[in-house]
Amino acid sequence: xxGLPKQKKRSLPNGIYALTxxxxxxxxxxxxxxxxxxxxxxxxxQYREKSKKVRKMYEECxxxxxxxxxxxxxxxxxxxxxxxxxxxxxGVHIGQDDLPxxxxxxxxxxxxIIGVSTHSPDQAQAAVSEGADYIGVGPLFTTKTKVDVCDxxxxxxxxxxxxxxxxxxxxxxGIKEHNLAEVIxxxxxxxxxxxxxxxxxxxxxxxKRLQHIMDTQTFTSPKA
Amino acid sequence: xxGLPKQKKRSLPNGIYALTxxxxxxxxxxxxxxxxxxxxxxxxxQYREKSKKVRKMYEECxxxxxxxxxxxxxxxxxxxxxxxxxxxxxGVHIGQDDLPxxxxxxxxxxxxIIGVSTHSPDQAQAAVSEGADYIGVGPLFTTKTKVDVCDxxxxxxxxxxxxxxxxxxxxxxGIKEHNLAEVIxxxxxxxxxxxxxxxxxxxxxxxKRLQHIMDTQTFTSPKA
Numbered sequence: 001x002x003g004l005p006k007q008k009k010r011s012l013p014n015g016i017y018a019l020t021x022x023x024x025x026x027x028x029x030x031x032x033x034x035x036x037x038x039x040x041x042x043x044x045x046q047y048r049e050k051s052k053k054v055r056k057m058y059e060e061c062x063x064x065x066x067x068x069x070x071x072x073x074x075x076x077x078x079x080x081x082x083x084x085x086x087x088x089x090x091g092v093h094i095g096q097d098d099l100p101x102x103x104x105x106x107x108x109x110x111x112x113i114i115g116v117s118t119h120s121p122d123q124a125q126a127a128v129s130e131g132a133d134y135i136g137v138g139p140l141f142t143t144k145t146k147v148d149v150c151d152x153x154x155x156x157x158x159x160x161x162x163x164x165x166x167x168x169x170x171x172x173x174g175i176k177e178h179n180l181a182e183v184i185x186x187x188x189x190x191x192x193x194x195x196x197x198x199x200x201x202x203x204x205x206x207x208k209r210l211q212h213i214m215d216t217q218t219f220t221s222p223k224a
Numbered sequence: 225x226x227g228l229p230k231q232k233k234r235s236l237p238n239g240i241y242a243l244t245x246x247x248x249x250x251x252x253x254x255x256x257x258x259x260x261x262x263x264x265x266x267x268x269x270q271y272r273e274k275s276k277k278v279r280k281m282y283e284e285c286x287x288x289x290x291x292x293x294x295x296x297x298x299x300x301x302x303x304x305x306x307x308x309x310x311x312x313x314x315g316v317h318i319g320q321d322d323l324p325x326x327x328x329x330x331x332x333x334x335x336x337i338i339g340v341s342t343h344s345p346d347q348a349q350a351a352v353s354e355g356a357d358y359i360g361v362g363p364l365f366t367t368k369t370k371v372d373v374c375d376x377x378x379x380x381x382x383x384x385x386x387x388x389x390x391x392x393x394x395x396x397x398g399i400k401e402h403n404l405a406e407v408i409x410x411x412x413x414x415x416x417x418x419x420x421x422x423x424x425x426x427x428x429x430x431x432k433r434l435q436h437i438m439d440t441q442t443f444t445s446p447k448a
Contacts, residue, residue, distance in 0.1 A: 053321035054303070079278070082306045086327050097277035103310050 010113060010133045012168035013043035013074065014218075016210060017192040020047050020064075021145055024199045031063050036203040038071040040211070044170075044190070046093055048078035050147075061087040076115060081108055091115060093136070096123060101130040115170070119153050121160050128167055136192065137161050139173020140183065145194045149173070155186060162187035177209055184217035234337060234357045236392035237267035237298065238442075240434060241416040244271050244288075245369055248423045255287050260427040262295040264435070268394075268414070270317055272302035274371075285311040300339060305332055315339060317360070320347060325354040339394070343377050348389050360416065361385050363397020364407060369418045373397070379410060386411035401433055408441035 018037045020030045034045060045068055049057050061077060065087045068075035076091040077084040081104055084092040091113025094104060104114055116127040117136040127135045139152050152173065161169050171183050172192035183191055193210065200206035242261045244254045258269060269292055273281050285301060289311045292299035300315040301308040305328055308316040315337025318328060328338055340351040341360040351359045363376050376397065385393050395407050396416035407415055417434065424430035 054323055055321045058323055058327075080306075082304075082323065082331060085331055086323055097279045099278055099282055099306065099310055103282075107306060107309055 010168065012134045012170065012190050014189040015044075015191075015214060016042045016197075016207065017044040017046065017170045017172075017190050018042050018197050019078075019192060019194040020045070020049065021194050021198050022049070024145060024195045026199060026201060028198075030060050031067070033198050033203065034064055034067055037197060037207065038067055038073055040204055040207040041071075042073060042207060044074045044076065046076040046078055046192075047089075048093075048194075054080075054083070057083060058086060061089065065089060074113070076113065084108065084112065091133070093117070101127065101132060105131055117172075119150055120157065121164070124161055124165050124169075128165060132167060134168040134170060134190075135161070135165065136172050137169045137188075138171060138192075140171055141174025141176075141179060143174040143195075155182070158183070158186050158188065177206070177213070180210060180213045181217045184214055189218065234392065236358045236394065236414050238413040239268075239415075239438065240266045240421070240431065241268040241270065241394045241396075241414050242266050242421050243302075243416060243418040244269070244273065245418050245422050246273070248369060248419045250423060250425060252422075254284050255291070257422050257427065258288055258291055261421060261431065262291055262297055264428055264431040265295075266297060266431065268298045268300065270300040270302055270416075271313075272317075272418075278304075278307070281307060282310060285313065289313060298337070300337065305336075308332065308336065315357070317341070325351065325356060329355055341396075343374055344381065345384050345388070348385055348393075352389060352391055356391060358392040358394060358414075359385070359389065360396050361393045361412075362395060362416075364395055365398025365400075365403060367398040367419075379406070382407070382410050382412065401430070401437065404434060404437045405441045408438055413442065 022030050025033050047061055047064055061083055065075055074090045076093050077089045078093045079098060081092045085108060093115040095117045101116060113133045115134045115136060116132040118124045118127055124135055137158055139149055140158060141152055143149055158171055170190040170192045171188035175183055175191055175193050176196045197203060197206060246254050249257050271285055271288055285307055289299055298314045300317050301313045302317045303322060305316045309332060317339040319341045325340060337357045339358045339360060340356040342348045342351055348359055361382055363373055364382060365376055367373055382395055394414040394416045395412035399407055399415055399417050400420045421427060421430055
């Protein structure tokens, strides 16, 4: 496709894929919140920040890179591949309106994980053929975390991905404690939550309950 | 400083350093405006865009890279070093709140021109010692082009740079046809203009008048 060697298929850890969102973090900063999250054994943290100056984001990402390394978690940066390269993140997550995936791969090299947000079967298949390491699948439910988010894609799309896409995926968008079991039951094994975690006054308690739901449902789900 | 080989000193072409600003372009898009500008022999074009989606910026920059190549002009991209690398721009221009210069150099390699906005003697000297290829000096006058711009630095700062900094510089910020001679008389040889050019209904006529002022003043200026 782009002259680069075909990437070997990577796995994505099962469990919670947490994202930062300081405006929803009840006054706590991203580092404090990430500390709480990572201490619970969450295996993936994405830094998503839309409005800070690059230098400030760089400083936060340096701190989060050290923290995620300490806890053995993957560190993914949203959009900013220059930042991801600058701090040695494990990966970069891009949307449909970012640089073309083949160009991103060319710039970041073969080792960085590239995740791509997808909202339809066509986009999922395109991401696979262009060499994404994983895809985001959503938004599954209505969400107010992002301002420029599209309408919910519906659970049928998640079902399509479970049954037709053979690279890892993360379910995302409006997932909360009360609908997590439904998502797991449809076959999701990696689940992204933003406001539900960073907006909780008791992040550790919240994550324990989410992890319990994921463990229980995975065990009983027919898709497991 | 950062283990990289010392950059050889580059020159910056004398003349107009034009910047895009679609919101000030009287309804014309960046490509139309750039066409007019480059047809007048302007030697440097910077793409500065704060609000478009990355994919859109990428497409515009691909077109502008082709255009600048056709006209033999330098193509510099503001802030987005990933974009600069993706389209093979000649350089990237960063501000005081972007990634540290040493990190930018590490990412873009030795060949890309790196320009840095500076607003004080300390910042100018830091940029030189960190390996900037050129500095921006300003804003010299009040400007409404940028929303997050600092107060004018005053012409004393330009005078300081002319007499103390030995890398190329570009004067910027609120420079118009009526105050251009003053800037040239202080010793500027590369002058950035944004709204004065892109906001003109007759870009070619405007640039001809600006070029005439620069040519005449440079010839008579004691600093020449």
